[in-house]
Amino acid sequence: MPLQRALHIVIPGGAGQVGTILARHFHGQGHLVTVIARYPKPRDWQTVHWTGDELGPWVESIDGADVVINLAGRSVDCRYNAAHRREIKTSRVLTTALLGQAIAQSARPPQLWMNASTATIYRHSLILPMDDISGEIGGNEAGVPPTWRFSIDVATSWERTFFAAPTPHTRKLALRSAMIMSPDCGGVFHRLLRLVRYGLGGSAGSGNQYVSWVHDIDFIRAIEFLINRTDLQGPINIASPEPIPNRQFMCCLRRAWCTSYIGIPSPAWMLAIGAFLLRTETELILKSRRVVPRRLLDAGFEFHFPNWRGATHDLVARWRDVQTK
Secondary structure (H helix, E strand, O other): OOOOOOOEEEEEOOOOHHHHHHHHHHHHOOOEEEEEEOOOOOOOOEEEEOOOOOOOOOHHHHOOOOEEEEOOOOOOOOOOOHHHHHHHHHHHHHHHHHHHHHHHOOOOOOOEEEEEOOHHHEOOOOOOOEOOOOOOEOOOOOOOOHHHHHHHHHHHHHHHHHHHOOOOOOEEEEEEEOEEEOOOOOOHHHHHHHHHHOOOOOOEOOOOOEEOEEEHHHHHHHHHHHHHOOOOOEEEEEOOOOOEEHHHHHHHHHHHHOOOOOOOOEOHHHHHHHHHHOOOOOHHHHOOOOEOOHHHHHOOOOOOOOOHHHHHHHHHHHHHHHHHO
16 A cells, blocks of 8 residues: 655664665655664665764654654674673664654654564464464563573563653554565575575474564565554564465475475574574574464455465565676
């Protein structure tokens, strides 16, 4: 559902892949886009610098804006040592609190504030789908690894700060997004496809854990839908309605690439070694995220790419097109 009029859309933390996807789209649609970033790069849209830890001239971009989409936060693709944990959590909670202050003191506060969250907020689930009405927040289950508890603590602290911000004139949506699949270089899909291209795209661990994902086109369309639907607020899952087990997920990707239908599997012990060498965590692969977008579906949103099989063929074709340019 296209936006009804030209808007001023501000994207704090928008210099990364997801921010670039949104900024590129909205700028191409004729909207005024302002990206606020620690290290802004020259773009077709407006960019503004901030430190991410104090109010400054960047607040002028917030006053009078129509929509704020906050994506600020240190990447979680790292080892969860003490320093990185502190940076991951602080970079999300502090920037969210700062934006709350900026909006609260605005003469013309934005009508809508979307704040990034994550589908990781739900508990590990192999059987029960986790929706945004009755889904179970994780962290209290027995036997959960400390790194998983940390991720849930970050997500809940992030949302708690967001909803506590005193912005009575601004509608709030917490975007509990699954992995956003885009053919752009450096993203999740690019890295998964690289495994397949080198014959390593087999199942991870048991292969039974569910993968929640969303096609980048549907992600953009969901953001537009939520901007238009002024009756919606609170947490919203942005994920395909059809999460699938990792084993099927990787099989579909191999078929779309037209490679061998057999990929080399990666047992949990091998993933642990690989994660250590690559300075990341196995949670990103082994936690079962069976997340479904109940509130979006109930509101009438229709996915262009509801299933992974169709999404992979589109993404692979677009990836190949990008490589030839």
